[in-house]
Amino acid sequence: MALYEKRKCESIPLDRGFFQRVPSVYLLCSGRILSLRSGTGEAMSLTDFPAGAHPSPSGFPLPKVTMPALSEMKRQGKPISALTAYDYASARLVDEAGIDLLLVGDSLAMVVLGHENTLAVTVDEMLHHTRAVRRAVRRALVVADMPFGSYHGAISDAVASAVRFVKEAGAEAVKIEGPRIELVQALVAAEIPVVGHLGLTPQSVHRMGGYRVQARTADAALQIQADAFALAHAGAGAIVLEGIPREAAAEITAALPIPTIGIGAGPDCDGQILVFYDLVNLTFAPAAKFVRRYADASALFRSAIEHYREDVEHRAFPSDAESYHLPESARRLIQASRDDEDAVVNRDAREELDQKTNRR
Numbered sequence: 001m002a003l004y005e006k007r008k009c010e011s012i013p014l015d016r017g018f019f020q021r022v023p024s025v026y027l028l029c030s031g032r033i034l035s036l037r038s039g040t041g042e043a044m045s046l047t048d049f050p051a052g053a054h055p056s057p058s059g060f061p062l063p064k065v066t067m068p069a070l071s072e073m074k075r076q077g078k079p080i081s082a083l084t085a086y087d088y089a090s091a092r093l094v095d096e097a098g099i100d101l102l103l104v105g106d107s108l109a110m111v112v113l114g115h116e117n118t119l120a121v122t123v124d125e126m127l128h129h130t131r132a133v134r135r136a137v138r139r140a141l142v143v144a145d146m147p148f149g150s151y152h153g154a155i156s157d158a159v160a161s162a163v164r165f166v167k168e169a170g171a172e173a174v175k176i177e178g179p180r181i182e183l184v185q186a187l188v189a190a191e192i193p194v195v196g197h198l199g200l201t202p203q204s205v206h207r208m209g210g211y212r213v214q215a216r217t218a219d220a221a222l223q224i225q226a227d228a229f230a231l232a233h234a235g236a237g238a239i240v241l242e243g244i245p246r247e248a249a250a251e252i253t254a255a256l257p258i259p260t261i262g263i264g265a266g267p268d269c270d271g272q273i274l275v276f277y278d279l280v281n282l283t284f285a286p287a288a289k290f291v292r293r294y295a296d297a298s299a300l301f302r303s304a305i306e307h308y309r310e311d312v313e314h315r316a317f318p319s320d321a322e323s324y325h326l327p328e329s330a331r332r333l334i335q336a337s338r339d340d341e342d343a344v345v346n347r348d349a350r351e352e353l354d355q356k357t358n359r360r
Contacts, residue, residue: 065100065141067173067193067237073100073270074259080271082261083279086112086129090276091136099140101238101261103175103273104130106145107202111277118202119148123161127169134170143195144171148203151176155186162192173237177201179227181234188235196231198224199265200243213243213264221248225255232258240273241265243290264290 063069073080082101085091086108094102108129109121123146130144144165151158165171173193176183178201187194199214208214215221221244228239238259241249246266253260253269262269277283280297287293311317326334 062098062139065139067141070101070141070238070259070271080259080261082271082273084108084273084275084277085133085136086276088132088136091133094276095137095140101271101273102133102137102140102142104133104142104144104171105175105275106147107275109147111275111283117205119205121147123147123150123164127164130165130169130171141172142170143173143175144169145175151180151183155183158183159186159190159192162187163190166192175240177203179230181230184231184234184236194236195261196228196236196239197242198227198231198239198244199241202242211243213245215244215248221245221251224248225252228252228256228260232256238271241269264288 070080080101081099082103083094083099084103084105084107085094086104091102104126106118106121106126108126109115109118112129113121113125115121126144126147130142134142146158146161146165150161162174165174173195174187175195175197176187177197179196179198184194184196200208200211202211205211215224224241224244225248228241231239236258238261239252239256240261240263241252242262243264246268249260249262249265250268259270261271261273263273274291275283278287278291279293280295281287281293281299282297282301284298308317
């Protein structure tokens with residue numbers, strides 16, 4: 001099966017640089033419509049994308065990442081990069097950096113909403129954030145976490161919740177925790193791609209007694225491997241392996257026909273994922289062993305905010321150059337009006353003084 005379907009590109013405006021019209025040439029297209037205008041018919045502003053966004057070496061846009069594309073990456077031995085994102089700004093940065101898979105994780109309950117674990121976040125909250133992320137993404141595969149309680153009851157209810165993520169929020173796959181084989185089969189039957197999640201599953205924090213490394217024994221490692229094969233056989237397109245020994249993850253990855261995405265599972269998985277806020281030190285908590293911090297956004301933001309406060313307190317912000325000004329003609333009119341008012345005031349004052357003098 002070809003990785004991407006070839007579609008003939010029709011005449012498309014060149015002003016944004018997304019495509020070029022090349023007669024009789026077939027381009028790699030995803031079939032996804034890239035709108036250059038908002039729903040109101042107006043040109044996009046804050047959500048406007050630069051010309052040539054995500055260009056390939058040939059000058060054409062990079063193809064959209066899909067679930068089959070991840071399998072092809074595994075087949076070719078190309079590592080899969082993945083990150084979480086929770087809003088438009090972070091998602092746009094992640095996508096423009098060339099990350100392959102973008103997860104709207106239920107970890108937003110902790111790093112965005114301030115909860116102590118992931119259990120409190122609701123379907124509506126996850127939908128809200130998934131919509132924001134989807135508006136920003138042009139290339140990466142957008143996967144949405146199904147939150148705790150949204151798929152733990154009847155399978156029909158779980159499928160209905162998953163449909164909302166695809167239909168209302170624009171998710172291209174959903175992620176569920178645990179070896180829920182029948183649910184995966186039902187989701188796939190409903191045309192919803194699924195990413196599984198095994199090992200340390202954060203929604204099971206109470207059962208596990210905390211966030212603890214899993215599969216520390218041979219039996220436990222073999223059980224996770226069996227669960228991974230069952231998920232793959234049920235139709236899952238990829239599996240997140242979290243918090244398990246490197247050796248166990250390597251065995252699963254080598255044997256499994258679908259990609260594995262590791263987080264705290266060693267370097268041998270087909271891909272890696274981190275929480276965006278961990279990556280840039282915005283979690284206000286000690287980093288887990290598997291986290292590598294690539295920047296200190298916390299220090300950068302704090303310094304910028306402190307400098308802003310100081311400038312406001314010393315009236316150094318805004319400066320004259322950062323202020324708007326009236327045109328010269330308008331200033332002359334205002335000055336003339338002020339002069340007329342001064343003349344009237346002076347006249348009234350003189351008349352009042354004359355009246356007082358005459359009364360004397």
